[in-house]
Every structure is written in C-alpha cells, then in structure tokens.
Amino acid sequence: MADTRLPTDHATFRMTAYRDDTGMDHVVLSLGVSDDDGPDLPPPLVRVHSECLTGDALGSRRCDCGEQLQQALHLLARTGRGAVVYARGHEGRAIGLAEKLRAYALQDRGVDTVDANLALGHPADARTYDHCAAMLLDLGMRRVRLLSSNPAKELALSALGIEVVERVPLVVPDREENAFYLATKRTRMGHDEADQGEWEQLLAGRIPASGELAHRYGDLNRADGxxxxxxxxxxxxxxxxxxxxxxxxxxxxxxxxxxxxxxxxxxxxxxxxxxxxxxxxxxxxxxxxxxxxxxxxxxxxxxxxxxxxxxxxxxxxxxxxxxxxxxxxxxxxxxxxxxxxxxxxxxxxxxxxxxxxxxxxxxxxxxxxxxxxxxxxxxxxxxxxxxxxxxxxxxxxxxxxxxxxxxxxxxxxxxxxxxxxxxxxxxxxxxxxxxxxxxxxxxxxxxxx
Known part of the structure; x- marks a missing residue:
C-alpha cells in the first residue's frame, strides 16, 4: 500500500505498509534487504512483533513487549540487515484491546494470562501468521534468522513457506510487575527460559563470572555506598x-x-x-x-x-x-x-x-x-x-x-x-x-x- 523511510533513534528504516484481506493495515521496518538479494548473503534477522498498545506505546510494565520491540530495532541497526514485521490485530494474542484489559483484571485477582483468556471464552493464543509470511515473501525474505523466544512462531512461519535457519531468543530482564506473566509464557506456552547474559546480570546488580562486559563494568557492582x-x-x-x-x-x-x-x-x-x-x-x-x-x-x-x-x-x-x-x-x-x-x-x-x-x-x-x-x-x-x-x-x-x-x-x-x-x-x-x-x-x- 505504501513504501517510505522512517528515521528512528536506532537507524533509518525502509517502512512498507500492507493491507490484509480483512482490511487491517500492517507495516514492515526493514534494513539492508531487497527483492534481488543473492544466495550468498546471510539470512536476515527478522522479528515478527505482535501489536501491543499498552507495552509498545504506553510503556506498560505488565509485559515485555515494548522492550522487545526496541531491542529488536537496536539489533537490526547493529547487524545492518533484517526486518521487524509489526503485526496489527494481535493485541492480547489476538483477542483485542478491551478483552485484553478484561484479562488484566482477572490477572489482578491471581489468574495467569492463559487461564484469563480461556475464562473470557477465547483461545490461549488466537494469533495467525499467514499475513506475516506473505509480507516477508513479498520483500524477498524466504530464509530468515527469527528473533523470538516463542517456538510456536517458528513452527507457524515454517508451515507458511518461510525457512527459519536459526531462531535467536529475545529475552529481556524480568521485573516485579511482569515476572508472573513471563513465567507463565515459559511454563505454559513453551517460551525459552530466561538465560541471563552478562548485561542482564549487571543490570540486576550481580557480577557475571566472566566475559568482556563483566571485566569492563563488574567493578561498578562491587562498589559499596x-x-x-x-x-x-x-x-x-x-x-x-x-x-x-x-x-x-x-x-x-x-x-x-x-x-x-x-x-x-x-x-x-x-x-x-x-x-x-x-x-x-x-x-x-x-x-x-x-x-x-x-x-x-x-x-x-x-x-x-x-x-x-x-x-x-x-x-x-x-x-x-x-x-x-x-x-x-x-x-x-x-x-x-x-x-x-x-x-x-x-x-x-x-x-x-x-x-x-x-x-x-x-x-x-x-x-x-x-x-x-x-x-x-x-x-x-x-x-x-x-x-x-x-x-x-x-x-x-x-x-x-x-x-x-x-x-x-x-x-x-x-x-x-x-x-x-x-x-x-x-x-x-x-x-x-x-x-x-x-x-x-x-x-x-x-x-x-
């Protein structure tokens, strides 16, 4: 539907708009990829990001969506080759914004995110990815390195003709407000366990056992007072x-x-x-x-x-x-x-x-x-x-x-x-x-x- 440039804090991306059969608009932010890329180029790093108004735009601390989106854009800018598919209509794992807020109210009473969706009469995850695969294929990205901690995304895209040559986990540190939500994703929805790297350990006030960042910044966490x-x-x-x-x-x-x-x-x-x-x-x-x-x-x-x-x-x-x-x-x-x-x-x-x-x-x-x-x-x-x-x-x-x-x-x-x-x-x-x-x-x- 449209093709333009989007300058951001991370890089200037190509921004391409698509409209699916339901009339919903979606966008892809890409960098360093084109339709005629040869087979010798490495597969691009791709993040399929589900729309989350509360996390992406409002800074909600109940989830990790906004941090994942910013981290994905940062990684794309660093690697210089890849895309973020921003899939609209995926709010609350595709139950809609108002229904997601109703699910939040249930979670406030101790129900986990899966059971909250089920209690409202929705599937635990109603998202589909056919439009995401179609956008990637249209942009010439048939082989990708998928930036996701969700194995289900890899399976869905693979079934739709996208060859996932590698899945790169995208894990951000837990917070008190989202620890239960993230634990539920890991235990009930099969997401990757949080394997805290050097930087995440440093942010948490710990000193990693080894590594370049540990050597450079570890002393700062030893300082008393x-x-x-x-x-x-x-x-x-x-x-x-x-x-x-x-x-x-x-x-x-x-x-x-x-x-x-x-x-x-x-x-x-x-x-x-x-x-x-x-x-x-x-x-x-x-x-x-x-x-x-x-x-x-x-x-x-x-x-x-x-x-x-x-x-x-x-x-x-x-x-x-x-x-x-x-x-x-x-x-x-x-x-x-x-x-x-x-x-x-x-x-x-x-x-x-x-x-x-x-x-x-x-x-x-x-x-x-x-x-x-x-x-x-x-x-x-x-x-x-x-x-x-x-x-x-x-x-x-x-x-x-x-x-x-x-x-x-x-x-x-x-x-x-x-x-x-x-x-x-x-x-x-x-x-x-x-x-x-x-x-x-x-x-x-x-x-x-």
Missing part, C-alpha cells in the same frame, strides 16, 4: 567540539553504546546547562536495555531553553537545578524545579549531597568538559572514563582540564586500564586512588570492535 562516575569523549588534542560548537560526533557508535551502558548502571546522570543548550541531549538509555536514569540539569543562570528535550519528552524524571529566583514557565509533569541559592558555580560535593537527599547515590557526570573537569578537580569522581578519538580538531571547546603542576612528579597518576571501542580508545581512571603510582597498569580489556 555512593559511586560517582564521569565520562567524556574528546579528540586526541583534547577538544570535545569544534570552535563553532559542532560535536556530532567526536567519538564513534561503540563509545555511545558504552555511554548508554554507564547511564543504565546509575541512578542519575548530570549535565550542565551549556551542554543542553548546545547538544539538546535526551540522556536516556536507548542503545542497550536498561532503565533510564533521573536526568539532572545544573543551570546556575537559568539558560536552559523551555523546548529542550529533557524538559519536554517525559521519557525520564528530570531535576532542573536553577540558580537565582528567575521565573520558570510551565514545565512537564516529569520535571522538578530545584532552586539553588545564588547564581555562581554549583559546588560538586554540594550537588552530590542534593542528589543523595533524593536517594540518588550512583551518579554519572556526563558533560560538558567544564563540568566534568570541575568534579574531577574537586575530588568528587570515583571513576573517570576518558575516550579519545583519532581526530585532530585543532581548536574548539576544551575537554578535560585539571589543575596544573610545576613538576611531572606531582601530576595525577591514578591506576588505569584501557580498551578499544572501534577506532576509539577508552582510558578508565580509578580516581579513588588518584595519588597512587601503580607498578603495573591493570591488564587491558580485549578489543571490543
């Missing part, structure tokens, strides 16, 4: 942006994923108002699974624009810490305006005390260069992640700057380790032992490219 991280990406000659303020992008995609992992492992992410004015960041977790941190904007002069993403998008709670008594216009319900006495610089440890009073003890200081430098100079940072990109800017917005010393012997020499992210190099500095001079540096993390 408050933890302050800082991250900065800069050029080899020490700039985070050009002299015009252009900062898109100094470091590469793998470093941005690393940044999102840090965001997912903390309670709050802190930036200065200048960073919001220049970059308009969202400060959310999008490149990996995980919860969004509380966003904190330090704005001593009240310069944050009212249309900034952190003030308007509602994706995560936001603390807008403003100096002085200048009036504040209407803000979204997710924004709390905190008044700071005076209009001068905000002392780092006082900022951390403010966050701790709100239960925010694990903090990431993200930008810009002046803010990160101020926290480092104040001795308020436990771990600093400094990423250098192989680019020479020559002049621009400075990155990390610490207090100068007359003698090199007096310079900071904290324990460090390094790992490669694509073309970029991350140097991780343990500033809790900022004056230590290690006899040997910690072993480098293997290349993650």
């Amino acid at each position: 408050p933890l302050v991280l800082a991250q900065l990406g800069q050029s080899l000659d020490g700039f985070i942006a050009s002299r015009t303020g252009d900062a898109a992008f100094v470091t590469g995609e793998q470093d941005r994923e690393h940044l999102h992992r840090l965001r997912a492992l903390v309670d709050a992410v802190v930036v200065g108002a200048a960073t919001v004015v220049c970059d308009d960041p969202r400060l959310t977790v999008r490149a990996v699974s995980g919860a969004h941190p509380v966003r904190v904007v330090l704005d001593p002069r009240g310069v944050t624009p009212a249309d900034a993403a952190v003030l308007t998008d509602g994706a995560a709670p936001t603390l807008w810490v403003r100096g002085g008594d200048t009036p504040v216009g209407p803000v979204g319900g997710h924004v709390e305006v905190v008044r700071w006495p005076g209009e001068g610089p905000m002392e780092p440890r006082a900022v951390l005390d403010l966050l701790a009073s709100r239960g925010l003890h694990r903090v990431l200081v993200e930008g810009g260069g002046r803010l990160v430098s101020a926290f480092v100079r104040a001795g308020a940072v436990d771990r600093l992640y400094l990423t250098t990109a192989p680019v020479l800017i020559g002049d621009g917005v400075p990155g990390l700057r610490v207090a100068g010393e007359d003698l090199l012997s007096d310079a900071l020499r904290p324990p460090a380790r390094r790992y490669q992210l694509g073309d970029d190099m991350v140097t991780e500095l343990d500033l809790r032992r900022r004056d230590a001079v290690p006899s040997t540096l910690a072993a480098d993390v293997p290349d993650a490219s």
Whole structure:
C-alpha cells in the first residue's frame, strides 16, 4: 500500500505498509534487504512483533513487549540487515484491546494470562501468521534468522513457506510487575527460559563470572555506598567540539553504546546547562536495555531553553537545578524545579549531597568538559572514563582540564586500564586512588570492535 523511510533513534528504516484481506493495515521496518538479494548473503534477522498498545506505546510494565520491540530495532541497526514485521490485530494474542484489559483484571485477582483468556471464552493464543509470511515473501525474505523466544512462531512461519535457519531468543530482564506473566509464557506456552547474559546480570546488580562486559563494568557492582562516575569523549588534542560548537560526533557508535551502558548502571546522570543548550541531549538509555536514569540539569543562570528535550519528552524524571529566583514557565509533569541559592558555580560535593537527599547515590557526570573537569578537580569522581578519538580538531571547546603542576612528579597518576571501542580508545581512571603510582597498569580489556 505504501513504501517510505522512517528515521528512528536506532537507524533509518525502509517502512512498507500492507493491507490484509480483512482490511487491517500492517507495516514492515526493514534494513539492508531487497527483492534481488543473492544466495550468498546471510539470512536476515527478522522479528515478527505482535501489536501491543499498552507495552509498545504506553510503556506498560505488565509485559515485555515494548522492550522487545526496541531491542529488536537496536539489533537490526547493529547487524545492518533484517526486518521487524509489526503485526496489527494481535493485541492480547489476538483477542483485542478491551478483552485484553478484561484479562488484566482477572490477572489482578491471581489468574495467569492463559487461564484469563480461556475464562473470557477465547483461545490461549488466537494469533495467525499467514499475513506475516506473505509480507516477508513479498520483500524477498524466504530464509530468515527469527528473533523470538516463542517456538510456536517458528513452527507457524515454517508451515507458511518461510525457512527459519536459526531462531535467536529475545529475552529481556524480568521485573516485579511482569515476572508472573513471563513465567507463565515459559511454563505454559513453551517460551525459552530466561538465560541471563552478562548485561542482564549487571543490570540486576550481580557480577557475571566472566566475559568482556563483566571485566569492563563488574567493578561498578562491587562498589559499596555512593559511586560517582564521569565520562567524556574528546579528540586526541583534547577538544570535545569544534570552535563553532559542532560535536556530532567526536567519538564513534561503540563509545555511545558504552555511554548508554554507564547511564543504565546509575541512578542519575548530570549535565550542565551549556551542554543542553548546545547538544539538546535526551540522556536516556536507548542503545542497550536498561532503565533510564533521573536526568539532572545544573543551570546556575537559568539558560536552559523551555523546548529542550529533557524538559519536554517525559521519557525520564528530570531535576532542573536553577540558580537565582528567575521565573520558570510551565514545565512537564516529569520535571522538578530545584532552586539553588545564588547564581555562581554549583559546588560538586554540594550537588552530590542534593542528589543523595533524593536517594540518588550512583551518579554519572556526563558533560560538558567544564563540568566534568570541575568534579574531577574537586575530588568528587570515583571513576573517570576518558575516550579519545583519532581526530585532530585543532581548536574548539576544551575537554578535560585539571589543575596544573610545576613538576611531572606531582601530576595525577591514578591506576588505569584501557580498551578499544572501534577506532576509539577508552582510558578508565580509578580516581579513588588518584595519588597512587601503580607498578603495573591493570591488564587491558580485549578489543571490543
């Protein structure tokens, strides 16, 4: 019915619309596939995603649908070849939205998701996939790697002429609100058991026994009490942006994923108002699974624009810490305006005390260069992640700057380790032992490219 482009946070997808025999419209988001793909190309990664208004659009925590959809789009963007078939009419495993909400009411009384459907006179799963197979075949995807934890989808598509050469489980971490629902899918509907990988274990506060992510981030879960991280990406000659303020992008995609992992492992992410004015960041977790941190904007002069993403998008709670008594216009319900006495610089440890009073003890200081430098100079940072990109800017917005010393012997020499992210190099500095001079540096993390 239509064929167009859809730019998203993950990638720009081809978006193709279809209409089935009942008049229902469906869409396929695809990337890197075409009708004339030769046999030498690997089978595309394909997710057949059942429509879920509550999970996909409203952020429901009763299911894992929205997280699965975002994770599927993220994986497609990373692999560069595949499709998400968005099957409408599958709400509540095809019983409809209102009936699904009636089933929710039964589940609130302790009935599981299968018995709730049956009690309302519906099948446990009324979905069909003939239209999904037809869309895949029309787009030339006859052999696929199916991104699903549901063996029934594989059987259904195989019977409809789609060769599933591999089924790749798509498992996101359980939450308190959906643990019973997910357990029912596994025990009564044959879905794959949750095999928590390194990242899911880290999100759950555990330390995986081995693996690259465990080596890189496991220490963060060993930290007792408050933890302050800082991250900065800069050029080899020490700039985070050009002299015009252009900062898109100094470091590469793998470093941005690393940044999102840090965001997912903390309670709050802190930036200065200048960073919001220049970059308009969202400060959310999008490149990996995980919860969004509380966003904190330090704005001593009240310069944050009212249309900034952190003030308007509602994706995560936001603390807008403003100096002085200048009036504040209407803000979204997710924004709390905190008044700071005076209009001068905000002392780092006082900022951390403010966050701790709100239960925010694990903090990431993200930008810009002046803010990160101020926290480092104040001795308020436990771990600093400094990423250098192989680019020479020559002049621009400075990155990390610490207090100068007359003698090199007096310079900071904290324990460090390094790992490669694509073309970029991350140097991780343990500033809790900022004056230590290690006899040997910690072993480098293997290349993650």
